[in-house]
Amino acid sequence: MKLTLRIWRQKDAKSAGRFVTYPIDNISPNCSFLEMLDILNEELIGKNEDPVVFDHDCREGICGMCSLYINGRPHGPDDAVTACQLHMRKFRDGDTIIIEPWRARPFPVIKDLMVDRSAFDKIIQEGGYVSVNTGGAAEANNILVGKEFAELAMDAAACIGCGACVAACKNASAMLFVSAKISQFALLPQGQVEAKQRVKKMVKMMDELGFGNCTNTYACEAECPKLISRSNIARMNREFLCAKVS
Amino acid sequence: MNSSFLRFSSITKKIWMAFLGLFLMIFLVVHLGINLCLLRNDDGAWFSAAAHFMGTNYIVKVFEIGLFAGFILHVLFGIILQVQNWMARPVRYMVTNKTYTPFLSKYMIYTGGIVLVFLIIHFMNFYFIKLGWVANPNLAPDGEPKFYVIARELFRSPAYSILYILMFIVLGFHLNQAFQAAWQTLGVNHPRYNSFIGRFGTFYAIIVPLGFIIIPVYFLLIR
Amino acid sequence: MAELNSKIPKGPLAKKWSQYKDHQNLVNPSNKRKLDIIIVGTGLAGSAAAASLGEMGFNVKIFCYQDSPRRAHSIAAQGGINAAKNYPNDGDSIYRLFYDTIKGGDYRAREANVYRLAEVSNSIIDQCVAQGVPFAREYGGSLENRSFGGAQVSRTFFARGQTGQQLLLGAYGALSRQIKLGTVKLYERHEMMDVVLVDGKARGIIARNLITGKLERHFGHAVVIATGGYGNVFYLSTNAMGSNTSAIWQIFKKGAFFANPCFTQIHPTCIPVHGDYQSKLTLMSESLRNDGRIWVPKNKEDAEAQRHGKLKANDIPEENRDYFLERRYPAFGNLVPRDVASRAAKERCDAGYGVGETGLAVFLDFRESIGRLGKHVIEERYGNLFQMYEKIVDENPYENPMMIYPAVHYTMGGTWVDYELQTTVTGLFAAGEANFSDHGANRLGASALMQGLADGYFVLPYTIQNYLAGEIRVARMSTDRAEFAEAEAGVQERLDKLMSVKGTRSVDQFHKELGRIMWENVGMGRTEASLKNAIELIRRLRAEFWKDVKIPGAMNELNVELEKANRVADFLELGELLAHDALNRNESCGGHFREEYQTEEGECRRNDEDYKYVAAWEYLSEGEFKLHKEDLVYEEIEVKQRVYK
Numbered sequence A: 001m002k003l004t005l006r007i008w009r010q011k012d013a014k015s016a017g018r019f020v021t022y023p024i025d026n027i028s029p030n031c032s033f034l035e036m037l038d039i040l041n042e043e044l045i046g047k048n049e050d051p052v053v054f055d056h057d058c059r060e061g062i063c064g065m066c067s068l069y070i071n072g073r074p075h076g077p078d079d080a081v082t083a084c085q086l087h088m089r090k091f092r093d094g095d096t097i098i099i100e101p102w103r104a105r106p107f108p109v110i111k112d113l114m115v116d117r118s119a120f121d122k123i124i125q126e127g128g129y130v131s132v133n134t135g136g137a138a139e140a141n142n143i144l145v146g147k148e149f150a151e152l153a154m155d156a157a158a159c160i161g162c163g164a165c166v167a168a169c170k171n172a173s174a175m176l177f178v179s180a181k182i183s184q185f186a187l188l189p190q191g192q193v194e195a196k197q198r199v200k201k202m203v204k205m206m207d208e209l210g211f212g213n214c215t216n217t218y219a220c221e222a223e224c225p226k227l228i229s230r231s232n233i234a235r236m237n238r239e240f241l242c243a244k245v246s
Numbered sequence B: 001m002n003s004s005f006l007r008f009s010s011i012t013k014k015i016w017m018a019f020l021g022l023f024l025m026i027f028l029v030v031h032l033g034i035n036l037c038l039l040r041n042d043d044g045a046w047f048s049a050a051a052h053f054m055g056t057n058y059i060v061k062v063f064e065i066g067l068f069a070g071f072i073l074h075v076l077f078g079i080i081l082q083v084q085n086w087m088a089r090p091v092r093y094m095v096t097n098k099t100y101t102p103f104l105s106k107y108m109i110y111t112g113g114i115v116l117v118f119l120i121i122h123f124m125n126f127y128f129i130k131l132g133w134v135a136n137p138n139l140a141p142d143g144e145p146k147f148y149v150i151a152r153e154l155f156r157s158p159a160y161s162i163l164y165i166l167m168f169i170v171l172g173f174h175l176n177q178a179f180q181a182a183w184q185t186l187g188v189n190h191p192r193y194n195s196f197i198g199r200f201g202t203f204y205a206i207i208v209p210l211g212f213i214i215i216p217v218y219f220l221l222i223r
Numbered sequence C: 001m002a003e004l005n006s007k008i009p010k011g012p013l014a015k016k017w018s019q020y021k022d023h024q025n026l027v028n029p030s031n032k033r034k035l036d037i038i039i040v041g042t043g044l045a046g047s048a049a050a051a052s053l054g055e056m057g058f059n060v061k062i063f064c065y066q067d068s069p070r071r072a073h074s075i076a077a078q079g080g081i082n083a084a085k086n087y088p089n090d091g092d093s094i095y096r097l098f099y100d101t102i103k104g105g106d107y108r109a110r111e112a113n114v115y116r117l118a119e120v121s122n123s124i125i126d127q128c129v130a131q132g133v134p135f136a137r138e139y140g141g142s143l144e145n146r147s148f149g150g151a152q153v154s155r156t157f158f159a160r161g162q163t164g165q166q167l168l169l170g171a172y173g174a175l176s177r178q179i180k181l182g183t184v185k186l187y188e189r190h191e192m193m194d195v196v197l198v199d200g201k202a203r204g205i206i207a208r209n210l211i212t213g214k215l216e217r218h219f220g221h222a223v224v225i226a227t228g229g230y231g232n233v234f235y236l237s238t239n240a241m242g243s244n245t246s247a248i249w250q251i252f253k254k255g256a257f258f259a260n261p262c263f264t265q266i267h268p269t270c271i272p273v274h275g276d277y278q279s280k281l282t283l284m285s286e287s288l289r290n291d292g293r294i295w296v297p298k299n300k301e302d303a304e305a306q307r308h309g310k311l312k313a314n315d316i317p318e319e320n321r322d323y324f325l326e327r328r329y330p331a332f333g334n335l336v337p338r339d340v341a342s343r344a345a346k347e348r349c350d351a352g353y354g355v356g357e358t359g360l361a362v363f364l365d366f367r368e369s370i371g372r373l374g375k376h377v378i379e380e381r382y383g384n385l386f387q388m389y390e391k392i393v394d395e396n397p398y399e400n401p402m403m404i405y406p407a408v409h410y411t412m413g414g415t416w417v418d419y420e421l422q423t424t425v426t427g428l429f430a431a432g433e434a435n436f437s438d439h440g441a442n443r444l445g446a447s448a449l450m451q452g453l454a455d456g457y458f459v460l461p462y463t464i465q466n467y468l469a470g471e472i473r474v475a476r477m478s479t480d481r482a483e484f485a486e487a488e489a490g491v492q493e494r495l496d497k498l499m500s501v502k503g504t505r506s507v508d509q510f511h512k513e514l515g516r517i518m519w520e521n522v523g524m525g526r527t528e529a530s531l532k533n534a535i536e537l538i539r540r541l542r543a544e545f546w547k548d549v550k551i552p553g554a555m556n557e558l559n560v561e562l563e564k565a566n567r568v569a570d571f572l573e574l575g576e577l578l579a580h581d582a583l584n585r586n587e588s589c590g591g592h593f594r595e596e597y598q599t600e601e602g603e604c605r606r607n608d609e610d611y612k613y614v615a616a617w618e619y620l621s622e623g624e625f626k627l628h629k630e631d632l633v634y635e636e637i638e639v640k641q642r643v644y645k
Helices: A033-046 A118-125 A147-157 A164-168 A175-186 A195-208 A219-223 A231-245 B003-007 B010-039 B045-056 B058-087 B105-125 B127-131 B147-156 B158-185 B191-222 C013-023 C044-056 C094-104 C111-131 C163-181 C246-253 C286-290 C300-307 C324-328 C338-353 C367-373 C375-393 C448-471 C482-501 C507-522 C528-548 C560-584
Strands: A003-009 A018-024 A068-070 A096-101 A109-111 C036-040 C059-063 C154-157 C184-187 C190-198 C201-209 C215-219 C222-225 C264-270 C293-297 C362-365 C402-411 C428-430 C613-621 C624-631
Touching (some): A018 A033, A033 C507, A147 A175, A147 C163, A175 A195, A195 A231, A231 B010, B010 B045, B010 B147, B045 B147, B058 B105, B105 B158, B158 B191, C036 C044, C036 C201, C044 C184, C044 C448, C094 C111, C190 C215, C190 C482, C201 C222, C264 C338, C293 C338, C375 C402, C428 C448, C507 C528, C507 C560, C560 C613
Parallel strands (some): A003 A096, C036 C059
Antiparallel strands (some): A003 A018, C201 C215, C264 C402, C362 C402
């Protein structure tokens, strides 16, 4: 395959960035998207140019590190995959592919396509856990959890924290990410004790960090590589409302 | 503007948006009921009676204050949310987002804005006359505006009627997205009820604007 | 250098751990605040240890090279975590879990450590459930178990095919809570470059801020390395791209012995290699072997025709298929342990029966089980794996058999540690996959998560106190000390050297070349000749690397190529040690298969007489290592031949 890549290049957080065009040839359709970028980087190194910086690690769709906005869609044109599991067969020979970093005020660009997502960590630090010290746990089967709730909690817990929901949302809202964690604990008995504090604190931090507001376009759900449902957002709203009025 | 609105959390603002939106949707049905009186071939007797009742009844007047407060807050929150949303992405994408989203769901602020512009025109034609802010020749001897005459004259103007019809189509899209979104925001999302909420919203968004649209069509084509 | 002292407590096996805890030294709460602990790595072991130590009141600094602790590669573990809860009432016990793990490791693990692992396994499940980890449940609401390779009981707890993710997020939550409380300080996008020793004790690290490229000095009363395994020495593996050996290699150079480097695990069910641009191998959970049948064509002509696309798998009739695992191992069939299954697949492919474009693949066929159970059952059990396979390979596994091939997965070897998880350097500890202790020569499925969390939650937070209790009078040291300056200068010199090569070949080219040498010579089948060849080739490649590597960019900025070069430089040294160790071990056991040492049926021939020891290597100079032996004494169990027939 022969492709034209237009990639956002930005030296560091302070510099201004721009798009640079790179032609690339001899790409196998079985190649993954990131492997295609590896090949480009090999060529750039060969030409004494700076390789394109992008976040990636596990390359099996679970670590949540890869974060590319490809031709107008986070993680590219395939559904329910991360960029590392996107394969070049989803493109056509001769295509132009435009690659941008995630764009959101709380996700500043570090270099090229790499952004800082520590905002997500900060939200989790506010209460995305059950406060239980090591060693203080009771016998596991003393806590019974209905299969239905366990499954729903698992659906929500599958979030990989990649930020595609924020990248896709026209408002750069983090509601899907935050609600997935809130939901997981709202559905489990372990999460009940701190439920009210959790939702209030996490939402407060989400707002403070400058994420946008949800306007129910559900772009987040459509782009989530783990198919996290918007019903989690409704559940968070419910939890929030209950926490505020009671 | 009260700065405490800004300090409301994003979800609080949205819950108010949803709650007020649903409230306005109830009002719209009442308004439609009165407007449909125009269709009676009685020279506006029913319509005038209804308008008179709405204009003088004290309970209605109390509701009116609530309605206006609700309306203003709905607009205000909508604007605040939108400004924050724009601020959340200072550097925009070069490629416009291609994610699949429900029809016009991304444009609520614009459909809402169009409705708002129309409403201002609407107020100038009717409500402000009642308040005496806008002068109008069509006053009854006791000083009460003759709304039936005003309405009839407006609907006989094709330009106004087309504007009116287009506006209600836009409102229909706004409502179609708004109804299910309001319930989602209020936390009502359950596989058992979602499709009912969705269908009811669409039904409402077609029937109510259609009810309004029938009136200018009637005046233009039949009378 | 001190002789190896494994510090195994006295007393009967089942009582060792509780007696140790009863008599160990503790640190009182007011002193805990005065003690700093550095933890490198935020996987299961690192995050769990940091959270637990933070809860106790210690001052913890934790480092990871990724942008968030949640990215650590523990997240990719699919299958499950073992514990001896005996919920299914099938006769499981701590002893059985201990015994299966020792046997699965081919009698090359330390008995007391493994027993302790089995002992704390139940507490791990309790802890994780309390944290809200969404484990699979029965309809009655109790925890569900499934079976895994190498065991006759169902003792594996799981959260769909994402158990590692859920356990890591549980630990990450606990860690986040401590970060918020201020007991733990997080340094993300930081890579440890070296350990700092003061008077022979580990007292800090030199870390590189990967964003600014600046070197930083950090003090700690103790240092814990939890940086995972070194499987990426093979370039292609199931590890994350960033997984590296640098931390354990740097401490090796500072005196921490490296144990059993040749014990590497090859996982049988991975998606085969498809091109030289490939960067990574994707694992398909071992659980697939519960319902899938592994086969190759019986006739070479069929295999050849399939390779050239002239024959489809489904067109090969039943009588012309060779279900080689069922044929060779009728008792365990497709559920033999990983090392056995991997070798059998390689044997068939080497003999010319392999399928796929490269001939390096075997079929994993669900036709029979789909016919027996229905497609919906298979979909329910493995839906996400089938989907993943289809995304990568672009072929529907419900209709055509999957193609799989073994790939490097886990490394049982690692930094040598004693019973307290302390390395041969005082004050320096190693936890999780980074240490060597619990899996012997082969790891059973669902044991890695168990070990990572056991070390992190329940072992290290105790044992480290036994050391720290003696350090309470040591005040926080200034990082201006000569030892820190010296260590930083050493790191700077190495980075300068890397930057100054200005050669012609990229880092990846060297890494790929190293991987090829390793896979061909030190992979699934090793011989004396191949190992000697590997050592020779690696030395040559290493020399070439330092003469010809090309790193664009500058030092004091974000420079991914420099990061990679630094890691590959260490892999180039580790590869040699790995081959050395494999050459030294004249036997076959677990994941280490020396072709000279096999039975007539092609199984491992272990040599307990001469090699029932842990090979702990000491670094002398580049390419020079000294062997120390820790004899493995089995008090409670009888060492047997491992039979799965």
